[in-house]
Each structure stands twice: as C-alpha cells, then as structure tokens.
Amino acid sequence: MLSAAPKRSVIHTLPNNNEVVDYLSHLLKQCITIHQIQKLHTRVFLLLTQVHPSSSAFLGAGLVSAYSKFGLLNRARKVFDTMPLDCISNILLWNSILRAHNKNDEFQHTLRLYHRMRCFRVFPDAFTFPLVIRACAALAVDSICKNVLSHVVHLGFQNHLHVCNELLNMYGKLGRMDVATNVFDRMIVRTHISWNTMVSGFSLNYDCDSAFKIFRKMKLQGFEPNPVTWTSLLSSYNRCRRFEQALELYNEMRRDGVDCTAEALALIISVCANSNALCTGEVMHGYTITAGFEDYSFVKNSLLCMYGKNGAVRDAEYLFSDMKPKNIVTWNILISCYAESGLCDEAFAIFLQLKKLNIDPAVRPNVISWSAVIGCFASNGRCEESLHLFRQMQHSGILSNSVLFCSILSACAELSALILGREIHGHVIRGSLESNILVGNGLVNMYTKCGSVRYGNLVFEKIIGKDTYSWNTMIVGYGMHGLGEKALQTFKRMIESGYEPDGVTFVACLSSCSHAGLVSEGRKLFDQMKGEFKFEPQLEHYSCMVDLLGRAGFLKEAYNMVKTMPMEPNVCVLGALLNSCSMYKNTDVAQETASLMYSHSSAMTGSYMLLSNIYAASGKWEDSAKVRISARTKGLKKIAGLSWIEVKKKVSMFSSGEAVETGMHELYSILQNLSLQMEEDASEYYF
DSSP, X not given: OOXXXXXXXXXXXXXXXXXXXXXXXXXXXXXXXXXHHHHHHHHHHHHGGGSOHHHHHHHHHHHHHHHHHTTOHHHHHHHHHTSOGGGTTOHHHHHHHHHHHHHTTOHHHHHHXXXXXXXXXXXXXXXXXXXXXXXXXXXXXXXXXXXXXXXXXXXXXXXXXXXXXXXXXXXXXXXXXXXXXXXXXXXSSOOHHHHHHHHHHHHHTTOHHHHHHHHHHHHHTTOOOXXXXXXXXXXXXXXXXXXXXXXXXXXXXXXXXXXXXXXXXXXXXXXXXXXXXXXXXXXXXXXXXXXXXXXXXXXXXXXXXXXXXXXXXXXXXXXXXXXXXXOHHHHHHHHHHHHHTTOHHHHHHHHHHHXXXXXXXXXXXXXXXHHHHHHHHHHTTOHHHHHHXXXXXXXXXXXXXXXXXXHHHHHHHHHTOHHHHHXXXXXXXXXXXXXXXXXHHHHHHHXXXXXXXXXXXXXXXXXXXXXXXXXXXXXXXXXXXXXXXHHHHHXXXXXXXXXXXXXXXXXXXXXXXXXXXXXXXXXXXXXXXXXXXXXXXXXXXXXXXXXXXXXXXXXXXXXXXXXXXXXXXOHHHHHHHHHHHHHHTOHHHHHHHHHHHHTOSSOOHHHHHHHHHHHHHTTOHHHHHHHHHHHHHTTOOOOOXXXXXXXXXXXXXXXXXXXXXXXXXXXXXXXXXXXXXXXXXXXXXXX
C-alpha cells in the first residue's frame, strides 16, 4: 500500500533506469488517491525522455490505467496525447487508452481511437481486438461490426480464444445467434466462458430451447456447468415466461450439488413473482435467511417485488421496514406494489415519504417513482390527480420516459384534455420519443378520443413498425366518430399489410359499422370472421351485431340472433337490444328481452332504466313502476352522469345534485347569463 509519494532522490538512488521504471510502475498500481497519482505523474514525466521508448510506453500505459481507475478520462487522454512521438507505435499504450474509454462507457471514442491507431499503421494484437469488439457490441452498429470482423480474419485472429469469446458476446447482443453459432462451432479451443456466453446469448434473445440444447451439449463434451451457466439458463426460461420449467431447472441445479449464488437466488425469486407462486416464494425467503443471502440488497429487492406482485402487500411492508439501508430501487418497488394493487393513496403516501428524505441525494424520486404513482391514478379513474402530479413532476425537472407518457396520454384521452395532450406531444418530440411505438399508439388514442381524428391519423401514418394495437386504435378512433367507411378502409389496409386481426379488431370494425349504419358491411364482416379468418365470434362480437341490427330497425333479426347465440347472452347483449327497442318504441321485443334479462344472474342498472322508460313511453305505467321496484329490490342504483370542462389547463368535473366545486359558481354564472341572452335573442326573433 502506498503511504506517500516517492522522494525526489529515489531515481538517483536506484541502480539503473529499468529498475526505476519497474518501481514507478509498481507504485502506480498501488495508488489509492488521485493526489498520489499526480505526484508520481511528475516523476514519470521527468523520466520519459531518459529511458527506452518501450519503457516510456510502459509507464505511459500505467499512468493512463491509474487515471481511468478513478474515472479521470480527460487526464488519461492528456497523458496519451503528450507521450513522446517514438512511443506512438507501441500497442501497449494504445491498448491502455482503449481500455480506459471502454471502462468509462465511451465506446464511440474507443472506435475513433482504433481508427486513428490504424492510420498510424499500428497493428492490433490479441488484447486490442477484445476491447474493440466490446465497443462494437455496446454500440450495436452492424456495419462497424462487419468491418472489425474482417480485420480480425485478415490479421489471423479468428481462432484466438479471447477474440472469439468477445465475438460470441457481440453477436449475441446484436441478435445474430446464427453467426455466433458459426463462430462457436469453428472454435478450436473452448472454455467455460465460451459455453456460458452462448447460453447467455440465447437467453438474451428469448430462445430458451436453444439455450437448453447448448447447456446439454456442454455437459456431453465434459464441461460441468458452473453457477454462471445455471444462472444464464434460468434467466432464459424466466425471460420466455416458462416459469414452471425454470423452477424445475432450479431444483435440478440443487440436486446436482451446484451452490446457489445470490444472483441465481434473486432470479428464481423473480420467477416466483412473475408466476404468482407465493408459497414457493416464501420457501425461497426462508432459504435466503438460512443460506446467508439476506444482506444482499438485490435479493431483498427481489423478495419485496415477489410479495408485492403476489398481492401480499402487508408482507412487503414488513420486509421494507426491516431493510437497511434502502436504495431508490427498494422505494420504487414498494410504490409499484401499491400501484399494481390499485392502492393509489398508499402508493402516494410512500412516494411523499421518499420525497421528504434528506439522507442521500441518490435516494430521491426518479422517473420510475413518478411513473408508478401517476400511472396508478390514471388507471384507476383518478385522472385529475394524475395530471396534477405530472405538472409537479415537470416543475421538479424530472424528464419523462415512454411509460410515463403513455400513462399521462391515457389520462388526457379519458378527460378529453386535448390542449394538454398537444403539450405532451410537444414533450414527446423534444424527447425524441416519436419513434417509440407505445408512445405513438398513446398519441393516436388521445387525439381520436379528444375528437381530433385528423391529427390522430397523421400520427398513425408516421408510426414505423405498426403493431396490431396501432391498427386497432385507429379503427376505434374512426368508429367512435361515425366514420365507418374510413374504419373499414383501415381494416382492409391492415389485412393487406400482413397483420392478423384479433378479437379487438373485429369489435372495433363491427362497432364502427353500427355507429355509421353500415348494415350490409357489418353482416359481411361477421360472416368473414368465421369463414375467411377462422375466428369464432365471442359475446362482444354478438353484442356489436345485435346493436348494429337493432339500431337499423331489424329488431326481430336482432332478437333471433340473441336467441340462437351459441352461448348465454350477457347483460351487454341484452342492453344493446333494449336500447334499440327504446329507439323504436317496440314494447313487444322489449317484453321478450325483459324475460331473458330477469333470468340473468347479473344485472345492469341502465338496462332496467331503459325497460322502465320503454313501458312509460307506451303508457304502461304499472309495468314501468314494477321494473323500477325490481331494480330497487336488487340494490341497483343509477349512477349520475358526469360532465367536465377544461378552463386554463384545469379540468373541472360536475354532476347533477352534487355540491358546487371551488370556482364552479363562476361557470354557472356565465352559463346563466348566456341562457338569458339566448332567450332575449329568441324573443326578438319571434316578435
């Protein structure tokens, strides 16, 4: 351990310069403070011109490594740039600066330096290529990777073990496991690292079957899988959501006598979280304690997540209170536990606790914390609160991510807050998230639900790599505004583009036909579902057809469809038929529908109110009263409708019979004045 900087007389007291170089190199490796490195830097600088260029390069490489160890990349670059010209051809010096940039995630600069090195006609060695290939893997640029591979082959390093291992890792990250397999098959020598890299590559690319094959092949060729191999294999099954097989493999690992690592344990706890296996998770919790892994924060975080995802919120709370210290991941997991359980107030309370902490600057609410709370409020119908929180987040300077944008766009859509939605669109553009398909779909949904179908279509057309949800959202948008023909044209484009329609697609199209009165088109599509697309209609599709026929006045045909359905009609189907009966004041079909509705186990208040109104409109007051009494007996109560208005970016909601909100009296005053003015204008017109 270095205790102090070397004295000025050290160089003169040592027998020769070679020993001085070795001594200084040793001291550089022992440095534990930046001050020590700086003092040695001065001694090294004085010596560089007095020793052989190879020794100068050796010392320069040591200085570069010492500075990069402390993250001082600029100083490392300065050392490299000020080295004597006769050192420039030494590959050791180049390798040290390449390694320094990789260590600090400056991969783009690594490749620039590699290009510069080739311009100086310095030939890379077996240590250079792994560094360059690692940078290529991080940047994932196909053309650069191909160029580097050609250099590897041209210089004859295609059979070098470390170079090949890095190539396997690179192609795994690029998703080119076919090329990785070719490289692997041609390797003359393989180590555990080679096999583990292949298993990890298949895991990364969600191919657990191939990962298992390579795992078995590894055993057959005399390589005993180590904990890293097992962890990669378990990870592949977890990624592919094949949780039962992951648990079976874990048990096999234990039977084979392989020691369980903290990483493998955290992974298997994650499997329990994703598969709702609370009992197995509790067993793993016990093993965590007995095996001495309870002090690992990432293991405890996995346990916390497991309890939360399995709905055991109280157990998660108890574990959270026992964890010391708590990092930001820990806080976010507990907030997410409450959020996923729909406990918005509890999630918000924990969020506020986190906000008040003044212990560590790293433990502050980040975008994940905000997203969990905002998303919880938005998904549970408390859109005003989610928008209010989003404003607070903006003022705190936290940058939004794609998940948060999706949540807030959903809230804007539910409240028809078009102005705020457009503002969010601006944030999306500034954050360069336009190409994100989730955000694009959210924007289409927001614009169409807010009545701006044209803007919704513009966003839709710009989405690259549309998925089924994108097409469905656009079809729904056209349908809800009565643009049935546009919806059907979009459906046709979807099929021509090679996308498979799903149940939601057909509901959207049939609903569009219903709202636009396209009866023949709807009938044709319903027949195509079973004939051309081999899709068996479900209750929601029959509900759309009953609504389509009923709205067009084909009440008997709609009733016959209800009677001949292959499954029992639910309240939505019966409600659609009753709504049509109300439109055409048809008491006969309404009465027949009523008998089906009464026999149904579940009930909707709206259906009873519709039936009561149909009877009342026909003068059958006694029948109308009986229906209302029946609804009251079953404990059904009509929920009052809500209206909302956006004024100065604030959304206000109001309902009949409710107390006036703060500021709403001004709104009512304006409405009253407008009504009086309309009455005056009308009287002047008539008289």
